[in-house]
Amino acid sequence: MALLEVNHLGVRFARRDGPPVTVVHDVSFALEAGGTLGIVGESGSGKSQTVMAMLGLLASNGRTFGQARLRGEDLLAMKPAALNRIRGDRIAMIFQDPMTSLNPFLTIERQMTEALQQHRRLTRREARTRAIEALERVRIPDAARRIGMYPHEFSGGMRQRVLIATALMMEPDVLIADEPTTALDVTVQAQIMALLREMNRERGTAILLITHDMGVVAELCDDVMVMYAGRAVEKARADALFARPQHPYTVGLLGALPRLDAPIGAPLRTIPGNPPLPGGAGMGCAFAPRCVHAFERCQREVPPLHADGARARACHLDAEILLQSTPGVGL
Template sequence: MLHVQDLNVSLAGANRDIPIVRDVSFELGPGRSLGIVGESGSGKSMTALALMRLLPGAIRATGKIGLEAHQLLAMSEQEMCSVRGNKIAMIFQEPMTSLNPLQTIGRQVAEPMILHKGIDRAAAKNEAVRLLDRVGIPDATRRLNVYPHQLSGGQRQRVMIAIALSCSPRVLIADEPTTALDVTVQRQILDLLRELVSETGMALIIISHDLGVIGEMVDEMLVMYGGHVVERGQADRVFQAPSHPYTRRLLEAIPRFGMPRHERLRTIPGSMPEIGTVSKSCIFAGRCDLVSSDCLLAPPPFVPVGAAHVAACIRAERAMEPVQ
């Protein structure tokens, strides 16, 4: 249903284009879920914005993004407006900055249905009540007339989900859907997303720093570093046998149940390369504890390490030790 091939995102510079995301490829079928993980600055959100054709300013995307019969990067903005919010929708990181503070909740939930489905305002209002009730907004009819600032953070996140679901999209992108929410509300939001995938058959992409969320929610995952995909595979396989040193280090930084209070979590020394860095070696070489002279000769190819599981590391076998 969603087919992404050689997606590149770059910023137009005075003398050359500055690469931000490089050569991202994946496929996602109906009812399937994909997690995208990595540190801040790894290119996760830029990848999502490229899928939505919402890249800012002089940033542009090349490659192929196929959604059913549509080639999104070949469409005009007017054509894309008929797809965005209709066939593909997104839950953004911070609802307070994504919701319109001057419009009521009811109007914002109803608007996509009026624009894309052509239904009248009365029918859209009734459907908005149903959606708000479905995502767990109490007293949904009364809440139609409130404004975003009158809701809690968890309620605003639920409203964003209702807006994204209003036109029954084939693909839903959730960018850090549980950021700044307390643990109880996080659980409710994740359970809701899981139910929606099961009930509607839509495809789900979750972008998160929280590897616990990814491990629980998705079928497949991409690990990104410095704008590159460094590992790709079935989520359970990646967690059981991480095959890139970066993935292994990310997993080692997760607190473990029952670990001694005095034990320190492992950290990754150094920092993410600056945006636009063009490396003639492995992009992770400067922070890798398995680096060798061969790693500095050229960017590594993807190495198969299992069924539908690849890692961009020439020493993948050394990185496959189980994470304790």
Template structure:
């Protein structure tokens, strides 16, 4: 994998290696994540992209110990060099409560509907920082202002239902950064919002990341959403990594037909910045019995016989890592454009 965006950072904030997640079911094993590795370094934005069901959320939830007990998880996960899988539940909870924060897709599932948003933020601040109520409240106003909520000193007393979807999403981000997390994880933070608001919420996340000095993981099915902000990009397909590298390199010259398909356009810098994900014909395979070889083969315009026989390994192509038997062809074509 290419080095950190911040050259001073030597130990990743979070490192996930050879992660595998299986959900046993009455129909068989759902192989949700099949050997995924990634690192995120201080100050970086990592985008994890891919279609629905590709294993984006499960891989992050596994890293934070948030999966149900029925999930079979293997691989190594370390936070600043410490083995997360060896941590006691209490230690892990503490880590999730302060050093690592998550912004979930639907703010209504995370906000308490019968409590003013400011009080919810203040409570989080007070619990973790043992601050007096008045100070926690003024910190809540400050945070609401930071995430772009107008008249924050009045809005602090609003209930979640009194805010628009975009405002609620901002309030969630304010809550997530209240304790200056080291790592902020946003799982599809913008899907429910219209495109203009999506861009604004992403800007807010990026500002919040800068203010808290944290690293940011953004999970999305829309590459356009992260084109401006991501330093590092990881494209997932059917539980595996299709392609990963520094975002600029992958956006400019994708070497995996799936990434090229997601970009939906000729990979030119001026065209791809802000390009939205285009639908690719067909659907991803069932994870109950993923096909042998490359899982993308039935939908891939470049597929040949070897593709459905041998699983392509992740290997260096140009400046990125790509899992495709014909990556050189895709990469070469991108240069010819």
């Protein structure tokens, strides 16, 4: 049994000014214990709402369909109190903006020890010692003094480290990281990715990493799911996906990745056009308007996600034809 298994997950939002919109369609994936899965796609493709739905954190106008199981237990059928206990204990989360998870009015010590005392029955003293150790592990210098500071006294990168330290301390089964490095500069980004990798390799924490950046996926993930307009369009082992992407959108995302062998200053190739607005996709493949390979069938029929061995893709075009026409993608 997978540690985390999501089956046919859907998310629909009611709107005041129109019919409801479905922003996540029939998404399924599995994360094994100790595994690393990247969910990648452009902004608005439904990545965050997929995990919010799974954790019972959708906005009040949202409705969730399908199943999400943690060690076989259905998270979507749980009472809010039970789900609350799982979040922050067996599942830890870090977000793009660490300030959203930190209380500006409490010291770092209070925030870290409260989580521990709530979930782990430690005394304040024991909790403080553990929190300092965790801050040291994420290389916050002078942790015993800094633990008494407030979030605004830390830089963005340091705040993200505090959240990783908090997660480390709780020893969760799964860490969900939603664009954890998007707001950080490149050097700090690399440090945060190294900490996540360490947490996975040394502690066996499974990581679900959400990002719009294929480069970030390449640094950490064993498995990848590519999302476009609320649907999974390709799923594969990361090395296989980078070597031979089988969906035109994945090819586009990889083309938008800086290549190591590209001359310095060479422009990135980006995918022309924009994704459809929510509810704005026509009857065919949502990527068809931006796809250089699109043919007549793509305009009228949504391609189903078709599995072939360890891979899956949702595209009407033959994978071999796509491969022959895309030289030199990848890292």
